[in-house]
Amino acid sequence: MSKYLQKQADLQKEFDEKPSSLKGDYAQKEWWEMPVEFREGNFCFPAKPEVIEELGFPNPRKWSVTEEDWQLPEGWQKTLMEGMRERIKKYRSLKLYLDSCVRCGACADKCHFFLGTGDPKNMPVLRAELVRSVYRGDFPVVEKILKGFAGSRRLTKEVLREWYMYFYQCTECRRCSVFCPMGIDTAEITIMVREILQLVGLNNNWILAPVANCNRTGNHLGIEPHTFVQNIESLVDDIEELTGVTVNPTFNRKGAEILFITPSGDVFGDPGVYTMMGYMLLFEHIGLDYTISTYASEGGNFGFFTSNDMMRKLNAKMYHEAERLGVKWILGGECGHMWRVVHQYMSTMNGPANFLEEPVSPITGTKFSNAKATKMVHIAEFTADLIHNNKLKLDPKRNDHLRTTFHDSCNVARGMGMFEEPRYVLRKVCNSFHEMPENTIREQTFCCGSGSGINAEENMTMRMKGGFPRANAVRHVREKHQVDSLVTICAIDRASLPPLMRYWNPGVSVYGLHELVGNALVMDGEKKRTEDLREDPMTGFDDKGDDVD
Amino acid sequence: MSITWERIVLENRETILHRWHKRGLDLFSGKMAPGTPLSEAFADAMGMIIDGFDEDGDFCREGVLRMARILALHPFRPSQSMSLFLELLVILREFAPDGEDIGVCRERVERITLYAFDSFVEHREKIYQLKVEESRSAMHMQLRRGRS
Numbered sequence: 001m002s003k004y005l006q007k008q009a010d011l012q013k014e015f016d017e018k019p020s021s022l023k024g025d026y027a028q029k030e031w032w033e034m035p036v037e038f039r040e041g042n043f044c045f046p047a048k049p050e051v052i053e054e055l056g057f058p059n060p061r062k063w064s065v066t067e068e069d070w071q072l073p074e075g076w077q078k079t080l081m082e083g084m085r086e087r088i089k090k091y092r093s094l095k096l097y098l099d100s101c102v103r104c105g106a107c108a109d110k111c112h113f114f115l116g117t118g119d120p121k122n123m124p125v126l127r128a129e130l131v132r133s134v135y136r137g138d139f140p141v142v143e144k145i146l147k148g149f150a151g152s153r154r155l156t157k158e159v160l161r162e163w164y165m166y167f168y169q170c171t172e173c174r175r176c177s178v179f180c181p182m183g184i185d186t187a188e189i190t191i192m193v194r195e196i197l198q199l200v201g202l203n204n205n206w207i208l209a210p211v212a213n214c215n216r217t218g219n220h221l222g223i224e225p226h227t228f229v230q231n232i233e234s235l236v237d238d239i240e241e242l243t244g245v246t247v248n249p250t251f252n253r254k255g256a257e258i259l260f261i262t263p264s265g266d267v268f269g270d271p272g273v274y275t276m277m278g279y280m281l282l283f284e285h286i287g288l289d290y291t292i293s294t295y296a297s298e299g300g301n302f303g304f305f306t307s308n309d310m311m312r313k314l315n316a317k318m319y320h321e322a323e324r325l326g327v328k329w330i331l332g333g334e335c336g337h338m339w340r341v342v343h344q345y346m347s348t349m350n351g352p353a354n355f356l357e358e359p360v361s362p363i364t365g366t367k368f369s370n371a372k373a374t375k376m377v378h379i380a381e382f383t384a385d386l387i388h389n390n391k392l393k394l395d396p397k398r399n400d401h402l403r404t405t406f407h408d409s410c411n412v413a414r415g416m417g418m419f420e421e422p423r424y425v426l427r428k429v430c431n432s433f434h435e436m437p438e439n440t441i442r443e444q445t446f447c448c449g450s451g452s453g454i455n456a457e458e459n460m461t462m463r464m465k466g467g468f469p470r471a472n473a474v475r476h477v478r479e480k481h482q483v484d485s486l487v488t489i490c491a492i493d494r495a496s497l498p499p500l501m502r503y504w505n506p507g508v509s510v511y512g513l514h515e516l517v518g519n520a521l522v523m524d525g526e527k528k529r530t531e532d533l534r535e536d537p538m539t540g541f542d543d544k545g546d547d548v549d
Numbered sequence: 550m551s552i553t554w555e556r557i558v559l560e561n562r563e564t565i566l567h568r569w570h571k572r573g574l575d576l577f578s579g580k581m582a583p584g585t586p587l588s589e590a591f592a593d594a595m596g597m598i599i600d601g602f603d604e605d606g607d608f609c610r611e612g613v614l615r616m617a618r619i620l621a622l623h624p625f626r627p628s629q630s631m632s633l634f635l636e637l638l639v640i641l642r643e644f645a646p647d648g649e650d651i652g653v654c655r656e657r658v659e660r661i662t663l664y665a666f667d668s669f670v671e672h673r674e675k676i677y678q679l680k681v682e683e684s685r686s687a688m689h690m691q692l693r694r695g696r697s
Contacts, residue, residue, distance in 0.1 A: 039624060041676070115585050118577040221690055268690065457683035460676050464622050472586045499679040503672075504618065 032133070032153065034121065036161045038065045041461030044168060044454055047208035052201065054212045055310075059201025065164070070157075076200045077155050081138065083196040088135070094192050097184045098135050101125065107176035107186065112447050113169050116465035124176035124186040127166050131193055134159060164202050167193045168454055169462065172305070173410035173447035190452075195307040203306075207453035210302045214314055218297045219264035225294035231267050232292065235277050242535065244527030247284040249292055252325065256291035257362055259322045262333025262379075263300040263491035271510060272494050274533045275334060278518025282383065285521050286363050286391060290331065296321035299338040300491060305453040308349075315341050316350045322375075329359040330376040334512050336451065336490035339378060340415035347373035364389040378412070380489055383517060384421040387428050393522040398529060399430035401539040402485040402511070405477045406433070407470065407497065408445035409490030419443070422489050422513050429520040434481040440473035450496035463496065464503050471504030478505055487511045554654050555603045557644050562599055565640055569595050572636045573616075576625060590619060598637075598661065605660065613665045621672035630669055634662040 043065050052060035063071045073079065088095045107124040109115065114122040121127060129151070137152035153159065172187035180186075197203065213222035223231075229251055240246050250256065262279065266272040283290055296318045303310030322330050332338060356375035359368040366385045368377045386392050406426055412418050419442045426433055440446050449467025450459075477483040486497055486508055494512055501508040519532045530541045558565065570592050597612025613634075620630040638651075638658040645651060 109585060115587060118585070118587065269686075457680040457687070460680050460683075461622055464676065468590075468619075468622075469586045472590055499683065502679060503675060 032151075036158065036165050038161075038165065041459065042169075043165065043462075044204040044206050044456040044459045047203045047205045051205065051208045051212045052203070055208065055215065057198055057201070057203070057208075061201065063201075070160075070202070072157075072160075072200050076160075079199050080155060080160075080196055081134075083199045084131075084135065085138070087192050087196065091188075091192065093185070093188055097128070097186070097189055098132050100182045101128065101132065101184055102182065104181060106179045106181060107184075110176045110179050111170075112173070112175070112449060112469045113171075113462075113466045116449070116468040117169075117462075121162065121166050122169060124170075124180075127170055128184070128186050128189050130159070130162050130166055131189060160202070163193055163197060167197070168204060169466070171410070171447045171449065171451035171454065171466065173451060174414045175410070175444065175447065178414065178443050191304075191308075194305065198307055204453060204456070206456035206459075207302050207305045210300075210453075211306050211310060211314070214298050214300075214302065215310075218293075218295045218317065220298055220300055220302060221264050221268055223264065223268065223297070225297070228264075228267065228294045228297050232276070232280075235267075235273055235280065239277050239280060239533075242531060242533065243281070243523055243529065245281070245284065245523045245525060247280040249280055249283075250290070251292050251294055253291040254325050255327075256325065257289040257328050258291070259296075259318075259325055259327040259330045260290045260292050260333070261296055261299045261318055261330060261338075263335045263338065264298045265300070265491040265495060266333055266512070267297075269491075269495060271498070271515070271534070272491055272512065274515040274518070275494070275512030277533050278512065278514035278516070279333060279379065281518040281521050281523065282386075282392075282514065285393075285523055286386065289362065291325060291327070293321045293325065299332055299335045301338055301341045302453055304337050304341050311341060311345065312349045315346055318376075319350055319353050319356075322353070323355050328357040329371070330356070331379060331382060332376050333379050334489040334491065334494075334514060336409040336411035336415075336492055339418075340411035342374050342376050343416035346376075361385055363391050378416075378418060378421070380412075380418065380421040380425060380513060383514070384424045387425060394429055394517075394520045395522050396429050396431050396520050397540065398519045398532070398538050399516050400432070401532070401536065402430060402516070403432040403434070403481060403483045404430055404485040404487050404511070404516070405436055405474065405481075405483045406441070407436075407448070407474075407486055407488040407493060408441055409488055409493055410445060410447050410451060412489055413445050414443055417443075422487075425513060425517065426487060429516045432481075434477045434483055436473040436477050440469070446470040446473060448490075448493050448496045448500060450500075451492055455492060455496050460499070464500065467496070467500040468504065470497075471500055474501065474505050474508060478508060483508070485509055485511050487513055487516060489513050553646070553649060554641075554657075557641070557646075558599060558602050561644050565637075565644070566592065566596055566599055568640050569599075569637055572640075573633055576629065576633065577623075587619065590615065594619075602657065609661070610664065613661055614668050617665050617668035618672050621669050621676070627666070627669060631662055631666055634658065634665050637661075 046063055046065060049060035049062055059073050061071050103125060105125060111122055111124050133151050133153045134155050137154055167190050170190040172190050174185060174187045177185040210220035214220050216222065217224060232249055236247055266276040301311055301314045303314040318330065352373045353375045359371050359375060359377045361382065364385055368381065371377050404426065406423060408419065435441060446469040448470060450463045474486055484507060486501060488494060488497060488510065494510055497510045501510060515533055530538060532538055573591050574588060594612045594615035598609050601609030601612065635658065638655055641654055642651060
C-alpha cells in the first residue's frame with residue numbers, strides 16, 4: 001500500500017468530524033446553522049494579486065478559499081457595512097428588493113443551482129436572506145427587541161464565507177424573478193453583494209483577469225490588435241477553402257456604415273469561431289458595409305460581474321470606438337450579458353448615444369426603433385429581418401445532418417425579451433427543429449450553469465450540477481426526437497454547454513445560430529459544398545452526386 | 550432470475566420504486582423535494598433498473614448509468630453512493646415470501662452494484678477530464694497570446 005494513502009481510520013475521523021449537510025445532522029437545525037464547506041469543485045479561485053493591482057482594486061494578496069485566514073483588511077466589517085449602506089442609499093431597487101420579500105417561496109424551486117444541488121441556501125429567497133439578515137441587523141433597536149424573531153444577525157467571518165460561496169453560486173440568470181409575485185430581482189442582489197465583496201478583496205480570477213485584459217487590450221483574452229486581425233484572417237482562409245468564396249472583413253475602417261462587435265470567444269474559441277465564419281459569410285452575401293474594431297474587440301462585459309463602474313467603463317469603449325470610426329450604428333453578435341448590459345443599463349448608464357443614428361438596415365430599409373436609444377442591433381433581429389424580406393438565398397437542406405433544439409440564453413431571453421427572432425432564423429436555415437419542454441424555454445429558460453463568470457474549470461462539479469436542469473431538458477428532446485445539436489446565441493453558452501453535454505448528454509454538439517446560417521447560405525461563386533463549416537459532411541451533398549434540390 | 554422474483558418485482562413495482570426513491574433522496578439534505586428535476590431523474594433511472602431487473606440488458610444498464618452520473622457529482626463517498634444500490638436488496642427482501650431463496654436476487658443486485666461502481670468511477674474521471682480539456686484550451690490561448 002502506498003505510504004501516501006490515507007488510513008481508513010483517518011478517513012473515518014475526517015468524515016465524523018467534518019461538518020456536512022449530507023450526514024443528516026442538520027435536519028432539525030435552522031438554515032443559518034448549516035455549515036459552509038469549500039471543497040474541490042465547488043468554488044472558483046480568487047483573483048491573483050497582480051490582476052487586482054492592475055485594476056486598482058482593494059486588498060491584493062495571495063490567498064486561498066479553503067484556508068481559515070482570508071487575510072481580510074483591518075476593519076473589514078466596517079468597510080462592508082458602509083459599502084452596503086452606501087449602495088442601499090444609491091440604488092433604490094436594492095432597498096426595495098431587500099425590504100419587500102414576503103418569504104412566499106415561489107422562487108424556491110426555480111433556481112437551477114437549488115434544483116441541481118438540493119442545497120437550501122441556493123433557494124433564491126434564502127440566498128438573498130444571507131444578506132437580508134445582516135441588513136436587518138443594521139437597525140440596533142429593532143435587532144435588540146426582535147432578535148431571533150426577525151432573523152437578524154451580525155456580519156461574522158462565517159457569514160462572509162456564506163456570502164462568498166452562495167453569491168458565486170448564483171449566475172444572475174433571473175429565472176427566479178419571473179416567478180416572484182413581488183417582482184424581486186435576486187440577480188440585482190447578487191450583483192450588489194459581489195460589488196460589496198470587492199471592497200475587501202473577495203473576488204474570482206475567472207472574472208477579474210478578463211476584466212483586466214479587456215481594460216488593457218479591449219478584449220477578455222488580452223489579445224493584441226495584430227493577433228486579433230491574424231485570427232480573423234485565418235478564418236477568412238478557412239472560409240475560402242471550404243466554400244471557394246473570399247470574404248473581405250475590414251478593420252478599424254473610418255466611415256464604414258456599421259461597426260460589428262461580437263464576443264472575442266467567437267474569434268478565438270471553439271466552437272465560437274464557426275459562428276464568426278457564419279457572420280462573415282452573411283455580411284459578404286448581402287454586401288454589408290461594415291468594419292471590425294481591434295480596440296473595442298469584445299462584446300462581452302465581465303465588468304457586469306464586478307461592479308457598476310467597471311461595467312460602465314467597459315461598455316463605454318464600444319461607443320467611443322463607434323464615435324471615433326464615424327459609423328452610423330453598431331451591430332452586435334451572439335452574446336448574452338453584452339445584450340443585458342446594452343438593453344437594460346446602457347441608455348441611462350452611458351447613453352443616449354446621440355452621436356450615432358437610429359439603426360436602419362441598409363439592405364431592407366427596416367428601421368430598428370427598439371434600438372433608438374442604444375443604436376445597437378442584435379444580429380438575430382438583423383438576420384430575421386433579412387430573411388423576412390427575402391434577401392437571403394438559403395438552402396436549409398445543408399443542415400439536414402443536424403437535428404436541432406434551441407437554448408434561450410438567459411440574458412437575451414429574460415434580459416431583453418428576445419424569443420422569436422432566433423427561432424424564426426433557425427426554422428428557415430434548418431429542417432429539423434424541436435423545442436424543449438415549455439417550462440424550460442423562452443422566459444422560463446434554464447441557465448447553462450456557468451454564466452456570470454463562474455465558468456472556471458476548477459468549479460466544474462458545481463457547473464455540472466447547476467447545468468443539470470438544462471441538460472435534463474435536452475435529454476428529453478434527445479430521447480423523443482433524436483436531437484443531436486443544441487443551438488444557442490451566447491458565447492458563454494458556446495463555451496460552457498459543450499462540457500455540460502459531454503457529461504450529461506454525450507453525442508449532443510453545440511452550435512451558434514449563425515454557424516447554421518453560414519452552412520445554409522448559397523453564396524455567389526461558391527464551389528460545390530459537401531461539408532459544413534466544421535468540415536463535417538453534409539447529408540445528401542456527397543462528392544459523387546449532385547445537390548438534392 | 551427466477552419466475553417468483555420476476556413476479557414479486559412486477560407486482561410490487563410502484564411500492565418498491567417509492568421506497569427506493571425515498572432512500573435515494575435521504576442521501577441529500579432534507580430539503581430535496583420529490584418534484585425537482587434531480588429527484589425525477591433519480592426516479593426515472595430507478596424505474597429503469599427495476600423494469601430491467603430480470604435481465605442484464607441495456608435498459609437496466611442505462612438506468613444504472615444515469616444514477617451513477619448524478620451520484621458522481623455529489624460529495625458522497627463512493628461507499629455511500631453504492632450503498633443505495635444495495636438498499637434495493639433490503640427493500641426486495643421485505644417482499645420475499647417465507648422460505649424464498651434470496652441468493653439469486655442478491656447476486657443480481659451485486660452485479661448491478663459492481664456495474665454502478667465502474668460507472669461512478671468513470672464519471673468522476675470524466676469530471677477531471679473535462680477540467681483538463683478546459684485547462685489545455687486555456688493554455689493554448691496563453692501560448693497563442695505569448696507568441697503574438
